[in-house]
Amino acid sequence: MDTTITGEIDATERRPAMRREARNEADFVARIEQHAGIVRKVAMTYSRTPADRRDLEQEIVAQLWKAWPGYDGSRPFATWMYRVALNVAISIARSQRWQSPEAAPLDDEIAALDDTAEREHGVSELMGFIGALDELNRALILLYLEGQSYAEIADVLGISETNVATKINRAKQTLRARMNP
Amino acid sequence: MELDDMKTAWLALDRRLEKQEALNLRTFREGRLDRLRASLRPMLIGRIVQIVMGALLALTFAPFWVEHLASPHLVVIGASLHLYSLMLIIGGARDVYLIRRIDYAAPVLAIQQQLTELRAWVLKSAPVFGIAGCFIWVPFVLWAFMVLFGADIYAHAPEVVYWLLASSVVCLVPMLLVLRWVRHPARSKWAALLERSVVPASVYKAQRFLDEIAAFAREG
Numbered sequence: 001m002d003t004t005i006t007g008e009i010d011a012t013e014r015r016p017a018m019r020r021e022a023r024n025e026a027d028f029v030a031r032i033e034q035h036a037g038i039v040r041k042v043a044m045t046y047s048r049t050p051a052d053r054r055d056l057e058q059e060i061v062a063q064l065w066k067a068w069p070g071y072d073g074s075r076p077f078a079t080w081m082y083r084v085a086l087n088v089a090i091s092i093a094r095s096q097r098w099q100s101p102e103a104a105p106l107d108d109e110i111a112a113l114d115d116t117a118e119r120e121h122g123v124s125e126l127m128g129f130i131g132a133l134d135e136l137n138r139a140l141i142l143l144y145l146e147g148q149s150y151a152e153i154a155d156v157l158g159i160s161e162t163n164v165a166t167k168i169n170r171a172k173q174t175l176r177a178r179m180n181p
Numbered sequence: 182m183e184l185d186d187m188k189t190a191w192l193a194l195d196r197r198l199e200k201q202e203a204l205n206l207r208t209f210r211e212g213r214l215d216r217l218r219a220s221l222r223p224m225l226i227g228r229i230v231q232i233v234m235g236a237l238l239a240l241t242f243a244p245f246w247v248e249h250l251a252s253p254h255l256v257v258i259g260a261s262l263h264l265y266s267l268m269l270i271i272g273g274a275r276d277v278y279l280i281r282r283i284d285y286a287a288p289v290l291a292i293q294q295q296l297t298e299l300r301a302w303v304l305k306s307a308p309v310f311g312i313a314g315c316f317i318w319v320p321f322v323l324w325a326f327m328v329l330f331g332a333d334i335y336a337h338a339p340e341v342v343y344w345l346l347a348s349s350v351v352c353l354v355p356m357l358l359v360l361r362w363v364r365h366p367a368r369s370k371w372a373a374l375l376e377r378s379v380v381p382a383s384v385y386k387a388q389r390f391l392d393e394i395a396a397f398a399r400e401g
Contacts, residue, residue: 041195067286080286087285087292094293094390126190136397139289144184145191158288159398172184 028068031077032061038081038146039064045130045142046089056092060085082143082156090135129175140167224303228276235269242266245324254335255327258320265317272306290398297390308356315352319345 032039039060047053064084071080130138136157143153150164157164246259279299285292323342326332335342 037195037199040198041191044194044198063285067284070284070286083287083289083292084285086289087287090289090293091296094297122186122190123194126187126194129187134393136289136293136393141184145188147188156289158290163398168184175184175187 024068028065032064032081035078035081038078038085041142041146042082042085042089045138046093046135056089059092060088063088076152079152079156082148086139086142086156090139093135125179129178137167137171140164141171144168144171225277225280228273228280231273232270232277235266235273239263239266239270242324245328252333252336255333258323258327258335261317261320262324265313268310268313272310275306276303290394294391294394297394301391312353312356315356316346316349319349 039057043053043056043060047056064081067080067084071077130141133141139157140153143156148156150161150168153164154161242259242262246256246263249255249259276299279295279302283292283295283299319342322345323334326334
């Protein structure tokens, strides 16, 4: 009898918790879908092959879910997402570089996307430029191309705004030198 | 082409990729997150097992030397095994601390530094356990004979113990050579070649990345 009552109470108590959990999960999925571009672009920037890119996307989503309980709702969701996604991508890219130290070109499948329309937009040049950068500078340029402000880039990377400005200027000079040898 | 012009290319690239495939949240929705690769999880489990093993061994060896305080050599045997157990616990606890403090939502440079420090610590602590491992089997054998058969080998045939220790030195010498290369990375071509062949290259690579992070944070 006691067991039945306890079981019923447990089930009743569990239901609101389960509903909260389901809402929490639905909220998470909705936000991730809304910002799916962040996951896609970070994975694209740090992958060597299409399979790597898909694995990296899954790993980023997994780490986002793990970090989700600690997300401070008063802070911008995109900034939090960039931090997690970039940390995961850089860590995996580093460990792959340790195992296979040759230069890491961007995803082959993305290279195949460089059709006439993209060529006009300079996709090849963009890929060549990003592919030649180390992991930390890739993160910096990705955030810049995403239109993030210097303050937001500084917040994601954990460096000063002055440092961000200096590095962006240097990247611009490097690109100019690369385009006009 | 300027960096700002590349923003157009960046958007074109993303649009193309977006059309090709949506972000796959199926694995997440099906509740299969546990199956996803979590790079640090195996290490964390390994270290927890190491701590538990260390604690069990410490509980086994501590009473041995306490019970034989009158025999200095038995105290040395028991205490060295006890010390090794404590090393396992401390080494494992530090790894767990380093793994647990990693919060991927923190700024990129801070986390990359923590991850690289973890990697460097793991690789640097490995030789310490390697050196201890060269010797620890000797007191273990002496302890086992004492506990299982009541035979005090050192008391009856100390030369056996000396031979066992001498064989440990055979293991230790190449280990010390490796450590020498680690501590004094000679810059000559041949020394560097030998270094790369005997020292886990990741130690240097981890350190190099720490230097890169420091340089990235410093420039401004």
